[in-house]
Amino acid sequence: xxxxxxxxxxxxxxxxxxxxxxxxxxxxxxxxxxxxxxxxxxxxxxxxxxxxxxxxxxxxxxxxxxxxxxxxxxxxxxxxxxxxxxxxxxxxxxxxxxxxxxxxxxxxxxxxxxxxxxx
Amino acid sequence: xxxxxxxxxxxxxxxxxxxxxxxxxxxxxxxxxxxxxxxxxxxxxxxxxxxxxxxxxxxxxxxxxxxxxxxxxxxxxxxxxxxxxxxxxxxxxxxxxxxxxxxxxxxxxxxx
Numbered sequence: 001x002x003x004x005x006x007x008x009x010x011x012x013x014x015x016x017x018x019x020x021x022x023x024x025x026x027x028x029x030x031x032x033x034x035x036x037x038x039x040x041x042x043x044x045x046x047x048x049x050x051x052x053x054x055x056x057x058x059x060x061x062x063x064x065x066x067x068x069x070x071x072x073x074x075x076x077x078x079x080x081x082x083x084x085x086x087x088x089x090x091x092x093x094x095x096x097x098x099x100x101x102x103x104x105x106x107x108x109x110x111x112x113x114x115x116x117x118x119x
Numbered sequence: 120x121x122x123x124x125x126x127x128x129x130x131x132x133x134x135x136x137x138x139x140x141x142x143x144x145x146x147x148x149x150x151x152x153x154x155x156x157x158x159x160x161x162x163x164x165x166x167x168x169x170x171x172x173x174x175x176x177x178x179x180x181x182x183x184x185x186x187x188x189x190x191x192x193x194x195x196x197x198x199x200x201x202x203x204x205x206x207x208x209x210x211x212x213x214x215x216x217x218x219x220x221x222x223x224x225x226x227x228x229x230x231x
Binding site for chain 2: 004050
């Protein structure tokens with residue numbers, strides 16, 4: 001079974017609808033992230049969470065909200081979807097690992113992605 | 120904000136070497152990473168290098184780091200068609216070095 005799962009894998013919705021994307025992980029990691037990928041723009045961080053009580057905005061949080069229901073679950077919501085939120089969305093997890101000289105080594109493990117189309 | 124820059128596309132023939140380049144902007148970066156995204160899949164860590172190193176070799180992969188020029192490269196020897204993918208350079212930044220900043224990705228196409 002996959003360590004990081006995302007549901008749904010594909011979703012088509014209409015402008016103004018509320019959408020929730022879900023992410024679950026069995027890796028036991030505390031840290032979870034939501035990214036969106038657009039062609040030619042790479043990955044951009046939407047929100048991240050370092051534990052159940054911690055939520056942080058990323059580079060492009062406007063129009064999105066998140067909920068960390070448990071260590072293993074991190075959901076992304078689009079309260080009122082708009083066409084420019086059409087993208088591929090990825091969830092990722094990581095553990096906190098001290099590397100050389102005390103800095104943090106940050107290997108992230110990605111889910112398979114959710115392709116969202118807003119009409 | 121900080122930007123990680125990569126060329127968007129590279130085409131090579133099977134058996135040739137591929138070199139994917141990246142420039143980053145923050146000299147405080149500690150770890151620098153290469154992630155690989157195969158078609159229809161999420162990203163997967165390919166290799167990484169700590170900033171006090173100049174080079175790291177792992178089988179067919181060689182990572183070179185030039186801190187003075189803030190330049191990172193990934194060389195793939197004997198490139199195979201299965202290496203066709205998007206390759207992302209990423210860095211961790213202060214404070215906390217807690218999140219990754221990704222480049223836009225380089226699509227590598229390997230032809231037989």
